[in-house]
Amino acid sequence: MHGNAGGGKPPARATDRDIRAILVKHIIEATERANAASRVFNAVIDEGPSGLPHPDGTQRIRNASRDLDSARRQMMKAHTRLNEFVERGIVPEDLKQGNGS
Numbered sequence: 001m002h003g004n005a006g007g008g009k010p011p012a013r014a015t016d017r018d019i020r021a022i023l024v025k026h027i028i029e030a031t032e033r034a035n036a037a038s039r040v041f042n043a044v045i046d047e048g049p050s051g052l053p054h055p056d057g058t059q060r061i062r063n064a065s066r067d068l069d070s071a072r073r074q075m076m077k078a079h080t081r082l083n084e085f086v087e088r089g090i091v092p093e094d095l096k097q098g099n100g101s
Helices: 016-046 057-088
Strands: none
Touching: 016 057
């Protein structure tokens, strides 16, 4: 892990490099969550070889789909935050130092 990016918060005197490292770390973590959710979704779908889900199968598919959708949205948000920082210099509010900056 990056020394300054440990908790997802910038150090007291964060540089652009520190902020970029945190945002990249967020993308990596969000991508890992999306990949895990995708594996779960695929496993749930594959459980019904006959094509007829068992009684709780429909709900399990809905839950896995909802989790996958949420993980993918978080991943896209992480990408957007990095893009806005790199392209326009916009530091996400949760990474700003103090109240202003």
